Amino acid sequence: MLQDAPTLTDVARLAGVSEITVSRVVRNKGPISRSTRERVQAAIEKLGYVPNRAAGALASAGAPLIGVLLPSLSNIVFPEVLRGIHTALASTGYQPLIGVTDYDPVKEQEILSSLLAWQPAAIITTGFEHTDASRRMLSSSKIRVAELMDTDAEPIDIAVGLSHRRAGFDTGRHLISRNYRRFGYVGHDWNADHRARLRYEGLRAALDEAGLELKAEERFDGPSSTMAGRETLAALLSRKPDLDVVVFSNDDMAVGGFFHCLSANIRVGQTLGLFGFNGLDIGQALPLPLSTIRSNRFAIGRIAVEKLLETGQRPAEKLIVDTGYEIIAGATA
Amino acid sequence: MLQDAPTLTDVARLAGVSEITVSRVVRNKGPISRSTRERVQAAIEKLGYVPNRAAGALASAGAPLIGVLLPSLSNIVFPEVLRGIHTALASTGYQPLIGVTDYDPVKEQEILSSLLAWQPAAIITTGFEHTDASRRMLSSSKIRVAELMDTDAEPIDIAVGLSHRRAGFDTGRHLISRNYRRFGYVGHDWNADHRARLRYEGLRAALDEAGLELKAEERFDGPSSTMAGRETLAALLSRKPDLDVVVFSNDDMAVGGFFHCLSANIRVGQTLGLFGFNGLDIGQALPLPLSTIRSNRFAIGRIAVEKLLETGQRPAEKLIVDTGYEIIAGATA
DNA sequence: TCGATTTATGACAGCGCTAGCATAATTTAT
DNA sequence: ATAAATTATGCTAGCGCTGTCATAAATCGA
Numbered sequence: 016m017l018q019d020a021p022t023l024t025d026v027a028r029l030a031g032v033s034e035i036t037v038s039r040v041v042r043n044k045g046p047i048s049r050s051t052r053e054r055v056q057a058a059i060e061k062l063g064y065v066p067n068r069a070a071g072a073l074a075s076a077g078a079p080l081i082g083v084l085l086p087s088l089s090n091i092v093f094p095e096v097l098r099g100i101h102t103a104l105a106s107t108g109y110q111p112l113i114g115v116t117d118y119d120p121v122k123e124q125e126i127l128s129s130l131l132a133w134q135p136a137a138i139i140t141t142g143f144e145h146t147d148a149s150r151r152m153l154s155s156s157k158i159r160v161a162e163l164m165d166t167d168a169e170p171i172d173i174a175v176g177l178s179h180r181r182a183g184f185d186t187g188r189h190l191i192s193r194n195y196r197r198f199g200y201v202g203h204d205w206n207a208d209h210r211a212r213l214r215y216e217g218l219r220a221a222l223d224e225a226g227l228e229l230k231a232e233e234r235f236d237g238p239s240s241t242m243a244g245r246e247t248l249a250a251l252l253s254r255k256p257d258l259d260v261v262v263f264s265n266d267d268m269a270v271g272g273f274f275h276c277l278s279a280n281i282r283v284g285q286t287l288g289l290f291g292f293n294g295l296d297i298g299q300a301l302p303l304p305l306s307t308i309r310s311n312r313f314a315i316g317r318i319a320v321e322k323l324l325e326t327g328q329r330p331a332e333k334l335i336v337d338t339g340y341e342i343i344a345g346a347t348a
Numbered sequence: 349m350l351q352d353a354p355t356l357t358d359v360a361r362l363a364g365v366s367e368i369t370v371s372r373v374v375r376n377k378g379p380i381s382r383s384t385r386e387r388v389q390a391a392i393e394k395l396g397y398v399p400n401r402a403a404g405a406l407a408s409a410g411a412p413l414i415g416v417l418l419p420s421l422s423n424i425v426f427p428e429v430l431r432g433i434h435t436a437l438a439s440t441g442y443q444p445l446i447g448v449t450d451y452d453p454v455k456e457q458e459i460l461s462s463l464l465a466w467q468p469a470a471i472i473t474t475g476f477e478h479t480d481a482s483r484r485m486l487s488s489s490k491i492r493v494a495e496l497m498d499t500d501a502e503p504i505d506i507a508v509g510l511s512h513r514r515a516g517f518d519t520g521r522h523l524i525s526r527n528y529r530r531f532g533y534v535g536h537d538w539n540a541d542h543r544a545r546l547r548y549e550g551l552r553a554a555l556d557e558a559g560l561e562l563k564a565e566e567r568f569d570g571p572s573s574t575m576a577g578r579e580t581l582a583a584l585l586s587r588k589p590d591l592d593v594v595v596f597s598n599d600d601m602a603v604g605g606f607f608h609c610l611s612a613n614i615r616v617g618q619t620l621g622l623f624g625f626n627g628l629d630i631g632q633a634l635p636l637p638l639s640t641i642r643s644n645r646f647a648i649g650r651i652a653v654e655k656l657l658e659t660g661q662r663p664a665e666k667l668i669v670d671t672g673y674e675i676i677a678g679a680t681a
Numbered sequence: 682t683c684g685a686t687t688t689a690t691g692a693c694a695g696c697g698c699t700a701g702c703a704t705a706a707t708t709t710a711t
Numbered sequence: 712a713t714a715a716a717t718t719a720t721g722c723t724a725g726c727g728c729t730g731t732c733a734t735a736a737a738t739c740g741a
């Protein structure tokens with residue numbers, strides 16, 4: 016029952032051509048006459064031939080793979096980026112090979128070297144925090160690299176994302192223009208989420224510029240979650256009840272904050288403003304749509320793939336693609 | 349700058365041994381004396397040698413890869429399964445190669461054949477709905493297969509999941525025992541989500557058994573989402589306001605329903621009961637924790653990998669692992 | 682002490698495919 | 712009709728690694 020899978024040779028024999036001709040038909044490369052192509056395709060069909068990628072990769076020193084390094088799968092943001100990657104990849108014949116780093120550059124380095132062992136065409140990773148060894152591996156190879164989410168530093172080859180510092184700054188400006196003055200901040204673990212810190216810094220800068228200050232802040236020591244947002248807002252308000260607006264490190268946290276306000280009978284948008292980051296669906300489905308910033312996560316994944324596959328080689332000069340963001344006015348701030 | 353990556357031969361020459369000896373050290377296979385091992389490891393270190401997986405896969409007719417077929421990345425449930433898979437894989441040297449099928453068996457078949465081209469050690473897929481061609485590809489190969497989420501049919505090799513029919517049935521029993529009588533149902537697209545339909549059928553069976561009926565039902569024509577749940581519950585209640593409990597196809601939908609009740613001033617848990625499925629964090633962070641069923645998604649992914657890698661071959665007999673579920677009483681029903 | 686076992690190493694062929702360079706068949710230009 | 716281009720096909724030689732079998736060195740038993 017377990018007959019060996021047919022190889023190029025089998026197809027070639029059946030179609031009465033050489034192996035290389037079959038290879039050309041399969042890869043759609045080089046000139047092939049209509050009649051030969053049809054004969055070969057019939058043979059492929061008949062035998063149920065599936066090319067062996069390992070052999071192809073070995074012979075051509077490169078695999079139709081894209082290595083993808085994500086910090087986490089728990090935060091919905093990264094599956095969405097992955098979805099963008101997948102969508103762009105769907106029509107190309109490339110496949111994603113995924114690794115999860117848990118926000119740890121050393122783990123990233125280990126996974127990176129096992130990804131590189133497949134000789135992928137490109138690597139997609141997150142942020143700019145890599146070990147020196149990782150950086151060396153990447154820049155000494157001919158493999159293209161995209162660094163996602165962030166544009167606040169110099170990329171190895173390509174960066175696709177947005178300026179989190181500016182997003183934070185604009186959050187501050189927006190809320191100030193809406194006459195909020197007594198700001199609070201609810202965040203989560205910065206070591207893991209470097210970009211949340213950048214947004215925080217941007218917010219502080221905007222307040223500074225307007226001669227305002229952050230009246231109170233509280234950071235949850237762990238990853239962001241709805242429950243964390245709920246509890247951390249409760250803690251913040253018990254210390255400092257007289258805030259008029261609270262900026263959250265992201266929407267998960269902000270939605271949790273919203274839930275706290277429901278339980279505590281605080282009139283959101285009137286007594287207290289709430290502001291998030293990401294523009295998740297859940298925030299917009301709330302009884303009051305969440306005021307937040309839309310980061311274009313799906314687009315980040317998709318554009319990264321498009322840019323990477325645009326050329327067959329590493330780009331001559333570094334490229335930064337700003338996918339931007341937009342303020343969603345919402346009804347909570 | 350772009351010197352060629354070192355190969356086994358380079359390492360062997362530097363260490364003064366044969367290639368096969370280096371290969372044995374790298375793979376930790378076969379007897380090697382302590383002194384040789386150390387010499388070889390030093391050489392590997394010095395050259396920064398990384399084995400070429402494509403070559404290894406070709407030579408040994410098998411790659412340290414696990415093909416993973418997921419129906420979607422939009423629904424948080426699948427990233428969680430993927431997280432379980434990743435966690436179990438982390439220490440094994442295997443890597444996941446991921447495909448997304450969009451709930452389409454034909455697309456699944458295409459992706460499957462391109463995954464098989466890598467000669468992976470195993471395939472993880474979802475549910476039991478496959479094309480005949482897919483089924484043939486899988487059962488005629490020596491590749492192990494795990495089918496996840498569901499235990500309501502006969503697997504190819506291994507099934508890991510829970511009985512959705514029983515979960516639906518127990519939902520009905522539980523709510524009946526809590527004296528609910530006038531049932532409504534809010535669902536989403538069944539063609540995509542076969543398991544939601546099984547739960548629905550289980551619910552109907554429980555009602556039947558108790559001499560009750562579903563007073564009203566409404567299905568959103570599209571994937572589940574918070575917004576869909578919100579709108580669909582609104583539609584259901586406008587048609588049939590006198591329900592005392594609504595069962596949702598999953599937690600996303602139920603959370604949306606909760607939001608509708610907030611907006612419409614319906615007292616959840618008193619005037620109207622709400623019941624979900626999955627036990628997502630978001631449901632438990634609500635001001636009233638959602639009454640629902642916990643499906644153990646992370647465990648499903650993890651256990652699938654463990655079972656697949658337990659033996660080096662296809663299991664002699666089919667295996668079904670029931671990861672079970674538990675009712676979370678919550679406060680909404 | 683000598684063969685029998687165990688442990689350590691190596692030679693060689695080949696996995697299935699593709700790059701690179703011929704060569705053959707066909708078409709076009711003059 | 713003949714040379715010059717163009718189009719179509721094939722041959723050869725690996726890509727870097729591992730399975731198989733052979734051989735050499737070390738250990739053991741009586």
